[in-house]
Each structure stands twice: as C-alpha cells, then as structure tokens.
Amino acid sequence: MTSSTGNKERAMAAAMRNEAVEQLVSLSGSWFLAEWRHDCRPAGLQSSTSITTTSSSPVQESPFSNYISSLSPIKHDKAPHVAQGFLGLNSPPLVFTSPRISTLGRPQSSSVEVHQNGQVDKKRTHESCILERSVTELQEGLVIDIKKEDDNKENVSVQPSSSSGCVDEYLADPVEADCANSAYVVNSNLKQSNNVLQSSVNGFTDSKNIKVGNKNIVGKEVEAAQLLSGQSEGSIERKLTSDGKSLMIENEQGAAQGLSDEFQKFESDTFDISSKEKEFENLGPQKVVEDHVDGCNDFLQQLPGSLQGVQSYKDFAENVGGDVDVPVHSMAHDLEASELQRGMSRRCLQFGEAQPQARANCTVSTNPAASTSLATASEAEGLDSSHLDLSVTSRTKQSVNLPQLAINMIPQCYGEKSSLTVPKPSGIGLHLNSIVNAIPIAQVGSASMKLAQAIKLTCQSTENMDSCSDAFEKVSAPPQDVTLEVKVSTVADSAVSESLSAMESTECDMTLNKQRKFSSEDGNSDEVFDQQSPKKKRKKLSNSTDGEGCKRCNCKKTKCLKLYCDCFAAGIYCTEPCSCQGCFNRPECADMVLEIRKQIESRNPLAFAPKIVQPFTEFPLSNREDGNWKTPSSARHKRGCNCKRSMCLKKYCECYQANVGCSIGCRCEGCKNVYGKKEDYCVTEEMFNRSGGERLESRVTAKPKKDFLHSELCDPHHLTPLTPSFQSSVNGNKASISRLLSRRCLPSPESDLTILSHSKSPRSPRTSDSNDMCLDTSKEKLDIESYCEGISYNNVVALADEFHQTPLPNHPSIAIGSSSSKARELTNLSRFQLDPRSGSLTSGGSLHWHSPPITPMSPLDENKNLQGLDPADGGLFDILEDDMPEILKGTSMAIMPVKAGSPNGKRVSPPHNLHQLGSSSSGPLRSGRKFILKAVPSFPPLTPCIDSKSSSTQGRNDLQENRSNE
DNA sequence: GAGTTTGAAACT
DNA sequence: CAGTTTCAAACTC
Numbered sequence: 001m002t003s004s005t006g007n008k009e010r011a012m013a014a015a016m017r018n019e020a021v022e023q024l025v026s027l028s029g030s031w032f033l034a035e036w037r038h039d040c041r042p043a044g045l046q047s048s049t050s051i052t053t054t055s056s057s058p059v060q061e062s063p064f065s066n067y068i069s070s071l072s073p074i075k076h077d078k079a080p081h082v083a084q085g086f087l088g089l090n091s092p093p094l095v096f097t098s099p100r101i102s103t104l105g106r107p108q109s110s111s112v113e114v115h116q117n118g119q120v121d122k123k124r125t126h127e128s129c130i131l132e133r134s135v136t137e138l139q140e141g142l143v144i145d146i147k148k149e150d151d152n153k154e155n156v157s158v159q160p161s162s163s164s165g166c167v168d169e170y171l172a173d174p175v176e177a178d179c180a181n182s183a184y185v186v187n188s189n190l191k192q193s194n195n196v197l198q199s200s201v202n203g204f205t206d207s208k209n210i211k212v213g214n215k216n217i218v219g220k221e222v223e224a225a226q227l228l229s230g231q232s233e234g235s236i237e238r239k240l241t242s243d244g245k246s247l248m249i250e251n252e253q254g255a256a257q258g259l260s261d262e263f264q265k266f267e268s269d270t271f272d273i274s275s276k277e278k279e280f281e282n283l284g285p286q287k288v289v290e291d292h293v294d295g296c297n298d299f300l301q302q303l304p305g306s307l308q309g310v311q312s313y314k315d316f317a318e319n320v321g322g323d324v325d326v327p328v329h330s331m332a333h334d335l336e337a338s339e340l341q342r343g344m345s346r347r348c349l350q351f352g353e354a355q356p357q358a359r360a361n362c363t364v365s366t367n368p369a370a371s372t373s374l375a376t377a378s379e380a381e382g383l384d385s386s387h388l389d390l391s392v393t394s395r396t397k398q399s400v401n402l403p404q405l406a407i408n409m410i411p412q413c414y415g416e417k418s419s420l421t422v423p424k425p426s427g428i429g430l431h432l433n434s435i436v437n438a439i440p441i442a443q444v445g446s447a448s449m450k451l452a453q454a455i456k457l458t459c460q461s462t463e464n465m466d467s468c469s470d471a472f473e474k475v476s477a478p479p480q481d482v483t484l485e486v487k488v489s490t491v492a493d494s495a496v497s498e499s500l501s502a503m504e505s506t507e508c509d510m511t512l513n514k515q516r517k518f519s520s521e522d523g524n525s526d527e528v529f530d531q532q533s534p535k536k537k538r539k540k541l542s543n544s545t546d547g548e549g550c551k552r553c554n555c556k557k558t559k560c561l562k563l564y565c566d567c568f569a570a571g572i573y574c575t576e577p578c579s580c581q582g583c584f585n586r587p588e589c590a591d592m593v594l595e596i597r598k599q600i601e602s603r604n605p606l607a608f609a610p611k612i613v614q615p616f617t618e619f620p621l622s623n624r625e626d627g628n629w630k631t632p633s634s635a636r637h638k639r640g641c642n643c644k645r646s647m648c649l650k651k652y653c654e655c656y657q658a659n660v661g662c663s664i665g666c667r668c669e670g671c672k673n674v675y676g677k678k679e680d681y682c683v684t685e686e687m688f689n690r691s692g693g694e695r696l697e698s699r700v701t702a703k704p705k706k707d708f709l710h711s712e713l714c715d716p717h718h719l720t721p722l723t724p725s726f727q728s729s730v731n732g733n734k735a736s737i738s739r740l741l742s743r744r745c746l747p748s749p750e751s752d753l754t755i756l757s758h759s760k761s762p763r764s765p766r767t768s769d770s771n772d773m774c775l776d777t778s779k780e781k782l783d784i785e786s787y788c789e790g791i792s793y794n795n796v797v798a799l800a801d802e803f804h805q806t807p808l809p810n811h812p813s814i815a816i817g818s819s820s821s822k823a824r825e826l827t828n829l830s831r832f833q834l835d836p837r838s839g840s841l842t843s844g845g846s847l848h849w850h851s852p853p854i855t856p857m858s859p860l861d862e863n864k865n866l867q868g869l870d871p872a873d874g875g876l877f878d879i880l881e882d883d884m885p886e887i888l889k890g891t892s893m894a895i896m897p898v899k900a901g902s903p904n905g906k907r908v909s910p911p912h913n914l915h916q917l918g919s920s921s922s923g924p925l926r927s928g929r930k931f932i933l934k935a936v937p938s939f940p941p942l943t944p945c946i947d948s949k950s951s952s953t954q955g956r957n958d959l960q961e962n963r964s965n966e
Numbered sequence: 967g968a969g970t971t972t973g974a975a976a977c978t
Numbered sequence: 979c980a981g982t983t984t985c986a987a988a989c990t991c
Contacts, residue, residue, distance in 0.1 A: 558975095641973080643973070651972095
C-alpha cells in the first residue's frame with residue numbers, strides 16, 4: 001500500500017511542484033526564473049519528479065549543463081571538483097544550504113509566511129484537514145502524500161520539497177519541514193556525524209522536537225507494534241515525518257493507540273513539555289517556524305488528546321535530541337536505507353543527495369535559529385572554504401566564457417550580487433557535498449552539483465560578462481540584484497538539490513527574499529555569506545595581507561575598477577582573499593579593466609604608477625652620514641600625503657602606511673611621520689640644493705620644492721645641470737642615456753628622490769658608467785651611483801615577480817625601487833607590477849604604460865622603451881626609468897631623473913625651466929611628460945626647505961665636499 | 967560587529 | 979582649478 005501510494009504521492013508531488021514552479025515564475029515575474037525554469041527547471045524538476053536519476057540529465061539538459069560540459073575542466077572537476085568544492089563548502093553548507101534549502105523549504109515557509117500573514121488559520125484548518133486525512137491515510141500510509149498534495153495546493157512551494165511523502169510533509173509544513181530537516185539532518189548526521197545532528201537538534205528544538213517526537217514515536221510505533229502493519233519502514237518514516245499531527249490524529253483515532261501509549265510513555269518521561277514548548281517558542285523566531293509550531297500546536301490543541309501527545313512528542317523530540325537521536329537515527333538509518341533507496345529516497349534521495357543537506361539548509365534558512373544552530377563553526381568555515389573554492393574555480397575558469405545563454409539567463413547576476421551568488425553556489429556545493437558524503441547517491445547530486453557550478457560559474461562569469469558588457473556601468477539595483485542573487489543561488493541550490501530543489505529553488509527564490517527578511521536577524525545566509533564570510537576571510541587574510549604585496553580589497557561600490565581599490569590601483573586582479581563585492585577586477589573582465597585603466601590613465605598618467613618610489617639612490621640621505629633621514633628607507637611617496645589630522649602617524653597617511661617618510665611632495669600638516677618628517681626631507685633637499693643647488697635651482701626655479709621634485713626631478717632636463725653636457729653625451733647615446741635616465745627617473749616619486757639622492761648621494765662613487773655618461777657634476781655621478789646601488793633593477797624585478805600575486809598581465813607598473821632588497825620595498829614592488837619583460841613601463845610617458853598593465857602591451861621592450869624613450873623624451877624616461885633594468889645595469893648614469901611622479905595628481909605642465917633645459921638638452925623630454933604637481937604649497941622652490949636646512953646636515957656638507965672634490 | 971574618522975579618489 | 983562628494987580603509991567603541 002504505502003509504496004504504491006508513495007509513488008502516487010510522488011507523482012502528485014512532482015506535478016504539484018511543476019505547477020508551483022510555474023506559478024512562482026509567474027508570480028515572480030522575473031524572466032530569469034522563467035528562463036531558468038524553462039531551461040533548467042525541467043531537468044531539475046524531472047530530477048525532482050523522477051526520484052532516481054534525474055540529476056544527471058538535468059544538468060545536461062540545462063544550458064548550464066552545456067556550459068559546464070563545455071568547460072572540460074569543470075566537468076572533470078565538476079564531479080570531483082564540485083564535490084570537493086562543495087565538500088569544502090559542505091561544512092558551511094549547513095548554513096548555506098539551510099538558508100537556501102530553507103528557501104526551498106520556503107515554499108512552505110513562504111506559505112507559512114502567508115499563513116502568518118493571516119493564513120495561519122487557514123493553514124491550521126488546512127493542517128487539521130490534512131491531519132484528518134492523514135489520520136485515515138496514515139493508517140494507509142498515504143497520509144503524508146495527501147498532506148503534501150494539500151500543502152502543495154495551498155503552498156506551491158512546499159510540496160515540491162515534500163515530493164516524497166515524508167519529505168513532502170516536512171517541507172510542506174515549515175515546522176514539519178524543519179522537523180524533517182532536523183530529521184534528515186539527524187539522518188544525515190547519523191550518516192555524516194552526530195555532531196551535526198546535535199547542532200541541528202539543538203538549533204531546531206522545535207522542529208526537532210516535532211520531528212524527533214514523530215520519529216521517536218514512529219520508532220516507538222515500530223517498536224511497539226509497528227502500528228502500521230505491513231507498512232514498510234519507509235512508510236513508517238513517512239508517517240513519522242509527516243508530523244506529529246498525523247500521529248496525533250492517529251492517536252486520536254486510536255488507530256495508533258499504541259502510539260498514544262507511547263506518547264503517554266513519553267509524557268511520563270522526564271521530558272518537560274513546558275521547557276520544550278519554551279524552546280519551541282524560542283526556536284520559532286522565524287515566522288515560519290512559529291507558524292508551523294503554532295499550527296502544530298493549534299492543531300494539536302484542536303485535538304484534545306493530541307496535545308498531550310504532541311507535548312509528549314515534543315518532549316520526546318527533545319529527548320531525541322539527546323537519546324532519541326541515536327535510536328531515531330538508527331531508525332532513520334534503517335528507514336533511510338530502505339526508504340531513501342525507495343520512495344522516500346526520491347525526495348530525500350534526490351534530495352537525497354542533496355536531501356540531507358538540503359534539508360539542513362532548509363532548516364537553517366527557514367529557521368534562523370535552527371540554521372544558526374546547525375551551522376557549526378566548522379560548517380561555517382566549510383562554507384567559507386566552499387565559497388573560496390567557488391571563487392577559485394570561477395577564477396580558474398576565468399577565461400572560460402560563460403555560455404551566453406547562461407548570461408542571458410542571468411543578466412542581473414553580475415555585479416556585486418554576483419559575488420553573492422557565488423556563495424550561494426557554495427551553499428549548493430555544500431549540499432552536494434553533504435549529499436555526496438552522506439549519501440552515495442551522489443549521482444543526482446553530482447548532476448545538480450554540476451548545474452549548480454555551472455550556474456555559479458555562469459553567474460560569476462555572467463557577472464563578469466555583464467560587467468564587461470556593461471562595462472562601466474555601475475552596478476545598481478541592489479534590490480533586484482539581491483533577488484536575482486537569491487534566485488541564482490536558489491537555482492543553483494535547486495540544481496543541486498535536484499528536482500525538489502528545482503521547485504524549491506524557485507520557491508526559495510520567492511521565499512528567500514522573505515526569508516532574508518525574516519532571517520535578517522540570522523543574517524541572510526546568502527548575504528552573510530557573501531559579505532560576512534568575505535569579511536571574515538578578509539580579516540583573516542587581511543592581517544596577512546597576502547604576505548605582502550597584495551592587499552585585499554573590500555570594495556563595495558566601485559567594483560574594484562577605481563583607484564579606490566587597492567588591487568586595481570596596484571594593477572593586479574582581485575583575488576580570492578578579497579572581499580569585494582561585484583568585483584570586475586578579474587581576468588574575465590580584462591578588457592573592461594583595461595579600458596578603465598586607460599580612462600584613468602588618460603586623466604592621470606601616473607595613476608597606476610607605484611605610489612612609493614624609492615629614490616634611485618638609496619639615498620644617502622637617509623642612511624647616510626647625515627643621519628638626517630629618519631625614514632627607514634629612502635623611499636618616498638610619489639604623490640605625498642595630504643594628512644591634516646593624522647599627523648602622518650596613522651595609516652591614514654599613505655606615507656606612513658608605506659613606512660616611508662614624508663617628502664616635499666607631501667602637503668601634510670603637522671607632519672610627525674616617524675619614518676621621516678617632511679621637514680627633514682626638506683632639509684635633505686636643501687642639502688641637495690646646496691650641493692647640487694645649481695641644478696636644482698635651474699630646475700626648480702619656479703616650482704616649489706615638491707613640484708620641483710616631482711616635475712623637475714622627473715625631468716632629466718631639469719636635472720640639468722647635467723643636461724647640457726649630459727645631453728651632448730646623451731645625444732650620442734640616447735638609448736644609453738635614456739636608459740640611464742629612465743632608471744633614475746623611474747618612479748616619478750622617485751624622481752624626486754632620485755634627485756635628492758643625487759644631491760645627497762654624493763658619497764657613493766660607484767658607477768663607472770655613470771661617470772662616463774655624465775655627469776658633469778660629481779653629484780650626478782654620485783647620484784647615479786647611489787641609484788645604481790639601490791637599484792638593481794633585475795633584483796627588483798625578481799623580487800617583484802616573487803611577490804606578484806596576481807599581476808595584471810600587462811600592467812606596466814613599475815617597480816622602481818629596487819633599491820635595496822628591503823622586504824618592504826619588495827612588498828611595495830610586488831604591489832606594483834613590474835613588467836617582467838622589460839620591466840619598463842612602456843609608454844611614453846605616463847600615458848601608455850598603464851595600458852600595459854592589463855594588456856600585455858609591455859611590448860615595450862627595453863629597446864622600444866629606449867627608443868621610444870629617447871632620452872629626450874622626458875616622459876618616457878620618467879615612466880620607463882623604473883623599468884629599465886638595463887639602464888641600471890649598464891650605464892650608470894643618468895641623470896635625468898624625470899619623473900613622473902606627479903604629485904597629487906594634478907598635472908603640471910613641464911616647467912619652463914625644464915623646457916628650456918630640456919630643449920637645450922633634449923626636447924623630447926619635455927614634450928612627453930606631463931608633470932603632475934600637487935599643489936605645491938607655496939614652497940619657494942627649494943628655499944624654504946633649504947632654509948630649514950641651513951642647520952643642516954652633513955649630507956649637505958658631504959655634497960659640498962663632493963663638489964669641491966670634483 | 968557597527969559606527970566613526972580619515973584622506974584619497976572622483977566628480978562638478 | 980577649487981570645492982564637494984564619494985569611497986574604502988583605518989580606527990574606535
């Protein structure tokens with residue numbers, strides 16, 4: 001009887017689900033759902049409907065499946081991959097899944113919600129009716145199915161979940177669902193681990209109580225006399241799962257007097273009903289739960305005798321939480337074995353695979369508390385991991401083009417939400433995993449998994465795609481996105497969960513929103529997942545900050561396509577650790593990223609230049625005799641900071657954050673930078689001026705120090721003193737010179753530094769080459785030397801490479817620094833992506849090099865660079881400087897520090913002086929570059945600092961000495 | 967974990 | 979170009 005009825009019920013449930021799905025679609029009005037339904041649902045539905053093997057088919061059928069199939073790696077991976085990912089996710093799945101599942105369950109929950117809204121009464125009545133039916137049917141073993149049908153009718157969503165009798169009922173009633181979930185959980189737990197069960201049990205006392213009670217009852221029934229004679233264990237389970245209600249009914253009817261007896265026994269048991277009830281209430285934060293509970297309670301109440309029975313059930317359930325669980329599990333186990341494999345299995349199985357998980361998920365989602373309880377820390381971690389895994393996979397797939405279908409299907413997925421979606425998938429994954437782990441049935445699960453992955457991928461990819469397509473449009477419509485995300489996730493989940501999930505997923509979509517509302521407290525699993533988990537990760541990771549180079553961003557609105565994003569600014573793609581939302585800074589969106597970069601560069605060619613530049617020279621200044629430099633390193637912030645309140649003593653200050661001292665370029669107020677005060681820097685400059693004052697003066701003349709540093713320095717010409725002679729030489733060897741220059745100039749900021757270094761560095765006389773080239777002044781030589789010292793470009797590059805996390809392919813970022821091998825610097829360098837090839841930035845001047853970042857343009861080979869650069873072209877030099885390793889190697893020289901570093905970003909036309917100089921020396925320099933000067937405070941070009949310096953430092957003296965020597 | 971502060975980036 | 983707004987990180991509670 002039961003088996004046949006169960007089949008019928010299943011069929012009914014499937015039909016109901018389909019209808020429900022359609023209804024949901026219509027209701028939702030989201031084309032997405034419709035799309036999904038058409039494309040995917042069939043498979044999912046089928047799977048759901050057809051208990052057994054649907055899983056695989058659905059995947060294939062769905063576009064997603066195609067997509068997945070297209071992705072060979074994924075395919076392979078899918079099973080394993082997904083499984084793993086899910087597995088990883090699995091742990092978390094509880095959380096995720098639950099929400100999703102809950103959403104799935106939600107249908108019920110939704111219905112429940114409706115009930116809450118006012119349909120509760122209906123529900124109760126309905127339940128009562130159902131119960132009555134069940135009473136009769138229970139005997140037959142059909143009760144559950146009937147209920148499902150009823151529930152399905154009323155609640156579109158619910159039934160799907162309940163496809164199989166027991167499951168259906170669980171699903172149908174939120175409470176039941178919860179209970180079912182708990183039961184499943186328990187079962188799964190039994191299969192998987194007791195811990196989960198306990199957590200679930202603890203979390204869902206209500207549902208558990210009910211379910212457990214039922215189960216227990218059932219068990220008792222079975223034990224007692226197997227009230228349902230002839231009923232298979234599965235049927236029994238179904239009855240049990242169906243709810244205490246049915247049991248109650250039975251009790252009332254006396255059909256299951258044995259049960260009643262048992263109930264009485266339970267009552268007699270130590271269980272405190274009141275406490276249970278309290279728990280129940282507590283547990284019932286969610287409307288659904290409450291509704292269920294209420295409904296159950298009401299129903300029970302309606303049934304005079306039932307109440308006690310119910311209470312007993314509750315108590316029993318509680319007991320079950322502890323003692324009962326085991327027996328129940330054992331029972332469930334056995335039953336599961338039979339049922340799962342049988343009819344129940346369908347739902348469960350299909351679910352099955354997903355089922356346990358799905359249920360767990362459902363429970364979680366439905367019952368926030370339950371979810372929370374269920375989600376153990378480990379699980380949460382698992383979720384995170386799963387999430388990570390997903391992200392990883394997505395990345396790995398980055399290149400993969402999502403099928404447009406998928407994209408089309410999920411147009412909205414992109415954007416922040418996409419990110420959200422990802423997690424959900426993970427959730428799915430979890431389900432799958434759990435399924436896989438728990439139940440061998442994996443096949444279906446795998447299929448669903450595949451779908452889920454595909455969906456995820458599509459979502460992500462779509463996001464990317466969309467983002468790409470949309471290009472720069474800002475992500476918006478958060479609300480929609482959310483829903484979409486939910487849908488997506490739900491879809492994925494559904495895929496995972498299979499047929500049931502399909503229906504449920506749609507419902508879930510519907511319900512998710514509600515649930516989220518409900519569960520907002522819990523934190524929407526999805527959202528939480530998306531955000532919180534990332535945050536957590538982020539925090540964890542953030543500490544590490546990738547080891548060094550990479551910071552993890554947490555962008556929410558910029559999509560990681562603006563300089564606000566550290567990753568984007570650093571010319572690297574966002575990575576897993578990032579907790580950014582709607583991130584487009586991914587390989588998938590390389591085109592988009594490039595465009596944006598170009599745009600930004602167009603506005604500020606140096607936008608992507610390393611912020612921290614090491615002076616060519618390590619600067620004598622800092623470490624050298626003078627000792628004036630406090631900064632640990634000679635490095636300085638290219639643009640300088642603009643701190644007003646932090647006094648450059650907090651990480652708000654970019655200089656401080658980079659562990660570099662403030663420089664002239666800084667506009668900070670009250671600078672107390674421990675790494676070097678601006679004043680000190682000025683002093684050094686002064687020294688420089690004095691030592692090389694001539695040059696400086698020529699360069700600086702009009703500009704404030706900063707400007708001076710930035711622009712002038714950048715300009716080789718400015719450096720000029722050298723220029724004339726230098727030029728001559730330069731002309732002869734543009735390339736060489738350019739190289740040299742480039743080196744020096746490397747980073748604009750550096751340029752400043754370089755200049756300083758020049759002035760300061762007097763001491764090191766190193767480079768023979770440099771000597772050759774130029775340098776008129778010994779200083780220059782020194783500078784060069786120092787520069788050479790500090791930098792071995794190659795070293796730098798290597799370091800940078802090492803540190804590269806995810807260098808943008810083309811990113812030309814220059815690692816200037818080379819300076820010594822300081823870890824910090826390295827890190828800095830790592831941040832900047834060096835162009836491995838040339839190491840140089842290409843572009844002339846500020847302009848191009850950016851493009852490279854993304855695109856591998858770097859083409860500029862050194863040669864090109866050199867050529868392009870022409871010593872004359874200051875801009876190129878500036879930019880290139882950094883890059884040119886060869887230069888460093890080879891010539892020493894240089895002198896032209898051009899730089900680029902435009903200080904705050906404002907562009908400055910090349911200083912006239914420079915032009916003059918440059919013109920004389922080499923016109924090109926001037927033309928090319930844009931000088932970005934921050935507003936230089938009104939420093940008299942050098943003077944103020946110089947003045948301050950007066951006291952000054954040995955460095956100056958040294959310089960003077962050097963000069964004198966020369 | 968949420969809210970505030972800070973300063974860079976972006977916008978007008 | 980200056981001023982304002984937006985943004986994300988850093989910081990505080």
